[in-house]
Amino acid sequence: MSYLSIEFGLLFIVFFALYWGCYRSPKIQNSLLLVASYLVVGSYSWQFSLILFIYTCVIYLFSVMIAASEHHAKRWLVLGLCVSIINLALFKYFDFFRYELQEFFNLLNLSVLLPAITVLIPIGISFYTFHSVSYLVSIKKKELAVAKFWDFALFLSFFPSIIAGPINRAKDFLPQINVAQPREILEPFRAFTLLILAVIKVYCLGGLISDHWVKPIFANPLEFSVIDLLVGLYAYAIQIYLNFSGYTDLVTGMALLLGFRLPINFNLPYLALNLREFWSRWHISLSSWIRDYIYIPLGGNRRGFIRTQINVILAMLLSGLWHGAGLNFIIWGACHGIGSIALNIGDRYLGKNWVTLRSPMVARLLTWHYVCFTWLFFYCENVSDALDYLVALVHNFLIEPQYAEAFGVISFIYFIYPMCKNFTEWFIMQLTKISLVFLPLVFIFILWLVIYIAPSGMPNFIYANF
Incomplete structure (x- = not known):
């Protein structure tokens, strides 16, 4: 259910x-x-x-x-x-x-x-x-x-x-x-805000993005232009973020209503300026678990530079394998491991955060595109499908792209997404200004609007498969 x-x-x-x-x-x-x-x-x-x-x-x-x-x-x-x-x-x-x-x-x-x-x-x-x-x-x-x-x-x-x-x-x-004193509902306005955001993210936005861009483009990559294929990768990156962060919002809101606090799991990961920062913002409960129970027990960065890189790649390979029993997930983990090693080598020989200090925008663009590239192996069930997509990315320059759709997806990532940093707190503040008599009507209207706009069918939680 x-x-x-x-x-x-x-x-x-x-x-x-x-x-x-x-x-x-x-x-x-x-x-x-x-x-x-x-x-x-x-x-x-x-x-x-x-x-x-x-x-x-x-x-x-x-x-x-x-x-x-x-x-x-x-x-x-x-x-x-x-x-x-x-x-x-x-x-x-x-x-x-x-x-x-x-x-x-x-x-x-x-x-x-x-x-x-x-x-x-x-x-x-x-x-x-x-x-x-x-x-x-x-x-x-x-x-x-x-x-x-x-x-x-x-x-x-x-x-x-x-x-x-x-x-x-x-x-x-x-x-x-194990508490002796009676519990109480924690931050009810935040809880209901998270429930609303979850429905919007997973049921509405994630479903629309999946139906309009992800599924059609990934189903037949050889028929789409290079720009459309990039849009497909961008769209899937947005979808999996909306889906997983939306699920986290949902269960966090439910837990607050039951008197429990769950750990923070997302912090605007696509604003990261490098892979290290990305993993401090994405699926935080998993990345910190891998750090504390795998990377550090292996030796962390305490046994020299080369051993540190070995520990990094092992930790990321295990992260990939944790997500699924398939070669595609191992490749996904390996890509993040190799990217993290490249970042460490750059920090060692060029100076820490060499790119970020010179151009934060370039650093963000590089990180964003590398993460999107790795999502290709996360989505595709087998390596051959991922290779078909990569071949199309290299060869399909002559196919006419759909510029309007490309502009919409790219605008979300580069202009709208950075503006969402304080949206949750702003929305909670607006709710506190509404009379408790009318508040249920506001929730009902928002839910009705989301259900009306959302595509038919019940969306699946992607991470429930892992």
């Missing part, structure tokens, strides 16, 4: 009323949240709920052993992390690696036939795996005491963020679950 569907909206209103009807007892609220979260996961498949519960029990057991062991805590931590990784690899990557390994055996003329097993990927497995890793590490570092089992179960399954993030840290989120 989509979080943007009318059915989910009505169910959330009923749940919201029941939830705050028990505001005097956070424990009852937690129980309601836990049941609702497992029902959401179970709405995709009851097996997914069962897998999540078994995984929760196993990881919780490891956390108890880590806390109880003075001399063997590190061993229990490593074992727990291995179980988490194996669980993720089994469900998400088994088929991919089976296929690649079988091809390797065939290349060597080895008569080895690996079993073909259809494995369903449990919804949200990437996110609750990362949540559990942060929990185990926090227990080992003594940043947290072992949580109550049902609090931990809610931490892994919290329905606003289990489908497509953001990634919660145990030390930040578990204290919000």
Whole structure:
């Protein structure tokens, strides 16, 4: 069930009323949240709920052993992390690696036939795996005491963020679950603003961009001009930003209405002046997680320049693989790794931020186009489709472009987008000036207008696939 569907909206209103009807007892609220979260996961498949519960029990057991062991805590931590990784690899990557390994055996003329097993990927497995890793590490570092089992179960399954993030840290989120004082709705005007922005971004703007530019151009790239193909890349970059940031706005607003705060996940990433800054603005909860739990444990930048670059490429390759079990995602991660290494080399031999200091506009243009180029591998399901698109970009100069559409997309990126920096705060301020009597009418009118303009069909959350 989509979080943007009318059915989910009505169910959330009923749940919201029941939830705050028990505001005097956070424990009852937690129980309601836990049941609702497992029902959401179970709405995709009851097996997914069962897998999540078994995984929760196993990881919780490891956390108890880590806390109880003075001399063997590190061993229990490593074992727990291995179980988490194996669980993720089994469900998400088994088929991919089976296929690649079988091809390797065939290349060597080895008569080895690996079993073909259809494995369903449990919804949200990437996110609750990362949540559990942060929990185990926090227990080992003594940043947290072992949580109550049902609090931990809610931490892994919290329905606003289990489908497509953001990634919660145990030390930040578990204290919000284990509270003694009654909760309260947090920043209601901000919450409703985020809900409205989510509907506009995902349901309206993202859907229109996808239908008018992304799908037609990517479906037949050889039939479009170079300018149109650039517009297709630009449009997809805008669509995935609107889709994912819109989803983040939606669940952040829902969490605020339930008395919880989720981490900030986006900060105008397409205004970044280099790839390093881009990753400090895009999917912040993931990039910071990779930094803290992969890049730094590998050695970070503490073991010399060459080792630093190796750590960078490994971290970005794992980031690509996390997004999906496919060669295209590995290439996408490799492109960002190579770009980051090139940036580090430039900083070392030309001076830090050499381009940015001389021309911020050129730095932004270079970063924007490089990110758009990498999105090509993110969108295309296989490498051959991406190569077809690149071939068309090199050869289709004689095809007449659609200048009006190109102007519209380019204007959004270079003129409209930078003006949105303070839009959320401005919109919240306008809402506070409206009488509470008329405020529901304003929300209803905006939602009606969005639904009227938006294309038919229910939009999919792109990151729910990862």
